[in-house]
Amino acid sequence: MKASEYRRTVSQMLSYTRGMKGYLALSLLMALLSVLSTLLFPMLTGAAIDAIAAMDGRSFIASVALMGVAAVLTALFQFVMNIANNRLSYSASREMRKDIFHQIGRLPLSYLDSHPHGDIVSRMISDVDQVADGLLLGFTQLFTGVMTIAGTIICMFTVSWQVAIVVILTTPLSFFAASFIAKRTFTFFYRQSESKGEQTAFVDEMVSAAHTAAAFGMEGRNSVRFDEINSRWAANSLLATFFSSLTNPVTRFVNSLVYVAVALAGGIAAASGLMTVGALSCILVYASQYAKPFNEISGVVTEFQNAVASAERIFLFLREEQESDDSSLPALVHKDGEVTFSGISFAYPGARLLIDGFSLSVHPSMKVAIVGPTGAGKTTMINLLMRFYDPLSGTILVDGQDYLGCTRDSLRSCFAMVLQDTWLKSGTIRENLLVGNPAADDGMLMDALRECHLDGYILSLEHGLDEYISDDSEAISAGQKQLLSIARAMLAEPEMLILDEATSSVDTRTEILIQQAFDSLMKGRTSFIIAHRLSTIRNADLILVMKDGSIIESGSHDELMAAGGFYCNLYNSQFSR
């Protein structure tokens, strides 16, 4: 990593405390005060001891009383400083988490589809933790360290300015050693975080796919693969931990050498009568005292690399290009649900052109069905219509307005969607339904459930609407998950409806019952339906037959059957044994 990038990461990391200048100042002030009172304490002790020797009762009692005051004050200053530091680092990490979450909501789906979710989770969990720890350590040790150094320098100058200058001049040595190590540890820490991300991604994938793993007896192979990632992580972790822990011994060694040099030079000077023994011992005491905070700071600097390495991974994620900003665009004005595709071309990133120059006019309240073999691009049409992906060229007019010129939310709120891959959030059934319409009351929820024939099931659950469910859970069947997502869409009461294989896991009897609910929902609404059970789309106004990204036939059921083409074959195949 280049020095400039490093600085950028560090300053971006520190910018998270920008709104907390008060606490920053408080922390600094408390560090200063506690260092001062810490330095004061030995002086008071000295005065008290002197008073004992001088048998001066009054000044003895005064000194001891002051000692008590200093001890209590120092404790207080330290406590306030700790609290301020906690606040600084924990709120910085909290804000970072919020930013990561915000970014997830802003990234295009093309990014989210192609990057391991576990790695993003790892940035959110492990890397932010690491930054918080680094900041806390930094604030706590760095401030007091700097203050102690400043205090000691002042003390040294008051005793002997020559020695002070010598010691100050030799300190770069230990800093040089520390920065030498720090530079190397950064790489190890970065690799450690990376392999942690890889590990999280693997665990995420395997725990999510546990069913498949068990079915194919993959446990053994998974363990081997995990151990492989794990030992790579361990190797990086060992290097990072070990090298970062070298700073303290090495800087201490450098300081010992300085100490020896001072002792040698001073010793020779004293032996030659150029210096008193007392002065030499004084110099030596300060030389060792002065070195201590330097040791601590240099230790912090290396540990801090861990935080910077993690911060770098976080900021790389935050710098990923977001979807174009649409906050200044007007909202789409919802009218009657007219949709016009004009000259749409599309390819998934890095794949061949899938849709080429697609045009279509859909009148309000039309029921459009899209059929065709799998992989023909049906779901891609939905991806484009919902603007999950943007077309390469061409645009879609919704109610006469160019959808690229409107906010995504206003476009998406025209539609309610039920997808082939159902997804439920981890939460109660009520929370899941409210995704469709946050304003719905329990009565409306039960109505929607009744329409989807789930009311009996929900009532049989111990907690009813408050039953906790999650996407990973096997206790709720795939068909029931799908019915829930239909209920969710019904609650949204949209202008338009998108159903992508919405009832593929639902049994046909329930499907017919739901069909009636759909029909009443679709009345007066434009709808787009993808279905394999062609019986469900026979009454569509327009059936588009897609193959390899383009429309090969279109028309009503009767027209297509009369034409005797691809659709006709497909339709008849349903009834062949």
Added chain:
Amino acid sequence: MGVRLSTFIEGHKAEAVLAPLFKLLEAVFELLVPLAVASLIDVGIANGDIPYILRMALLMVVLALVGLASSVTAQYFSARAATGFAEKMKSALFCHIQSLSEKDRDEIGTSTLITRLTSDATLVQNGINMFLRLAMRSPFVVVGAAVMAFTVDSTLAWIFVIIIPLLSIIVALIMRVTIPMYRKVQNALDSIARRTRDSLNGSRVLRAFCRTADEEKAFREDAEAMYSLQMASGRISSLLNPLTYAAVNGAVAAIIWFGRERFGMSLIEVGAIVALVNYMNQILVELVKLANLIVTISRAVASGKRIQAIFDKEPSMQDGTFSDKADGEAAVSFDSASLAYADGEPSLSSVTLTVRKGEKIGIIGGTGSGKTTMVNMIPRFYDATAGSVSVFGRDVRTWSLASLRSLIGVVPQKAILLKGTVRDNMLVARPDASDKEIEEALEMACAYQFVMEKGGLGFQIEQRGQNLSGGQRQRLTIARALLRRPDILILDDSTSALDFQTEARIRRSIASIEGSTLFVVSQRVSSVMGMDKIVVLDKGHAVGIGTHEELMRSCPVYQEICHSQTGGAR
């Protein structure tokens, strides 16, 4: 009780002992330096003996070098012990998670498994590392200072005897209060992880319903809640440093106060008082270092408990021992088998069915009628809560899971593919399969053509098969199961995203497999009507078992299903 975490130090015991020992050695060499300086002054300077001074300086350099060497060795051993411990623990934890049944994992939740394997494991690792570096040194210095105090003045030294337990109590109290708090912080991290995973996996739905802002709001609340917990635990641990500081300085004041009395009685010299104060200060310096350690260790203990809790979760399923089929004609038999996922209505109630080898069974029924539940019991994903299921003449609970499952090919309802090439995904079923065999399986599942169009077996599939259509994913999972050439093939509604033509072709190629016992779960009558036997499920009960013709005569539920599908067309 599961594995104890402490067992993971096995194999690193030597490092765990050597690390603190070398750390101690370093401290000893550090203590020798003042002696060298003293003789440099007392002998060298006093006699004006410059060669002696040089020798002493050289000795100090040697001492520093030896100190450096032992310190570096100590750091290395502690890093190794801590990393080795964490590596073993993670590996065992991953294995353990895999050994849990689906029911167990459902109960625990995926997100918390992830945070425990990552965040908590790191905290434990840090705890061990810091513990090995400092844990021996600090008590050594503290106790050493007290012992030295007795050599100076045995009466005033009692102040040390009082203050050390007091300091221990402060440390113990703070640990006791903060450990449960740190545990809460980690629990809060679980919900952060859960929301993050939800926002990633549910990005389409959340965007479609314009709920990203709401989710973000909820996340922010969780982040605030976690922040409050961090601040609360931070407030307590922030007390540690000030309290120990005040206690030690209080002791210094006590030494001086009582020192004056003894001085008055001519029982002590001023120099001795100074020495005692210095020893007390050494304790203070050491305690400052220890304070950070205490926080790290408390967090490690809290996280260790969370990890231990997962290890303590015994797999609710015990592995059996049989690895071969028993004699007999039956491939699978259900004997009054019932299954309830949670307390309440069972998902499957007392189903009895015997399936002979090579028989083809269709399972049909309404949503939530127990179809998936029934087939999930064959590879023992779930155990019957009453009754039993046998495969090839043996109760599934007596089979070794690996042997049992190796006989079965499952195509689950949710087509799950892994990140990797098509080949990688196929080899999951049979690691020794050749490309030719893979291609044959793809051909049978009508997947060969699209795989070749996409670039062949090396085509890279994204996580969850995100870059394939639903139908393509289903065909690949079918091919994967077929590649296994299983004795029992289970297709759990795994053609729902396929058009009828493709489905019919796959059905024909599967029907051509000889000898395989087949279970087909489907919503479509056309998929099951040609089967030897059809099981009709309704609310967990088998309301009809028989051929299509028999059921058409005798089973009203089946008639209804048929009617709903053929409608007016037939």
